[in-house]
Amino acid sequence: MYDQLEADLHDTFWAAEGASAELPLIEKFLGQYPGTSLELGCGSGRLLLPLLGEGFFMEGLDNSADMLRLCRAQLGDMDPVLHHASMVDFQTGTTYGAITIPAFTLQFLPPQTIPDLLTNIQHHLHPGGGLYITTFIPWAEITGELNEGEWFLDQETRLPNGHAARCHTRFQIKRLSQELIREHRYEIRTDDGKLIQSSTSSHHLHWYWPREMDKLLGEAGFTIEQTLGDFDPDSACDENSQIITLMARANDEESVDY
Ligand SMILES: C[S@@+](CC[C@H](N)C(=O)[O-])C[C@H]1O[C@@H](n2cnc3c(N)ncnc32)[C@H](O)[C@@H]1O
Structure with missing residues (x-):
């Protein structure tokens, strides 16, 4: 998955759809959380690279060597930490102000791994750190x-x-x-x-219905602060939404510092 031609054409197909509607949402979200953040499933850097260019301190993580190769090839003079690892059980040895999982990447994981993933994310966040997730309903x-x-x-x-x-x-x-x-x-x-x-x-x-994501995040010690539909910054998600973006904050007592 996400190797060979699929990796090479990933950004081309996204670009054909026009400017990313998700990027401004992530910029606004990250603006609330000082310090370094981490994108899980950063791929070829379609979102990571412009965010680094905007001055955000970010690291990326992906399990596709081909996607990370494409990302490294576009870094120019930027030098972010890129982790070649699975997000299922990643250990970066540090904590972050925020963690993002944009572009539906969460949906590639087996559902039984999601509770442990969210707990692991908690352990990689500063107390009160932010979590951003986008999923879709097909x-x-x-x-x-x-x-x-x-x-x-x-x-x-x-x-x-x-x-x-x-x-x-x-x-x-x-x-x-x-x-x-x-x-x-x-x-x-x-x-x-x-x-x-x-x-x-x-x-x-x-795919996950919004109430299921609410429950998973609540059980993992997150409070959802905003839920948007279809990348519209002014529209909460409703039963017609195809794309659901969740912005949550780690409850202070849940995060564990390394
Ligand atoms: C739809 S692409 C999104 C890439 C990037 N976030 C973007 O918006 O352009 C999904 C990415 O998640 C990565 N991925 C899928 N499963 C993963 C896993 N278990 N651990 C780490 N990365 C994973 C894929 O290799 C791919 O780069």
Whole structure:
């Protein structure tokens, strides 16, 4: 997952959707928490690099060597600590003012690991530190707007050299257990259709209803301070929201300093 062509095309496909609507939310959130913060699942630095450029002190963590290689290649004269590790049981040996898990990364983890992850995050936060999480609800798959088992063109963009980059996707959904299994076929083709490069990937995702996230965070000793829908800074999440952003604070007595 997140290697080969999937890693190379990750930022290109996001960029094709325009400026990141999530970045201003993270900037505002981090502004409340002094000190260094950590992005779990930082990938190729799509969000981390602009935040470092804005002057935030940040570290990144990812389990994909290819994504971290792409991130390092774009650092210029910035020199953040980048951890090659799994977020399931990471140990960086320090504490942070805030920890972020943007861009749906939490949903790649098996649900049974989430309580331990949140406890571990507590241990890596200063007392009263901040936690930022974005997840999504796959409404198009849940409601049948997208057809289960059928390949569809998910993403398409033109590369600077004129070649076409595409991602075809098909999925399987398990509504009761809230699981979404997506298969992706990435390809780069010339204008006349010649295949230059291809790779495949499979993602096993889980989604969480807002009340489930409230419960998980509460049990791990966090207080939710804000819940936004669809990256809109002025809109609380409601039952139509597809994207849910949670901003929480660690209860003082729960955090443990190293
Ligand atoms: C959707 S990408 C988001 C990357 C980056 N946060 C961004 O917004 O561009 C998800 C990232 O999470 C990483 N990831 C997935 N599971 C992980 C895990 N268990 N531990 C660490 N990183 C993980 C992937 O390698 C990938 O870089």
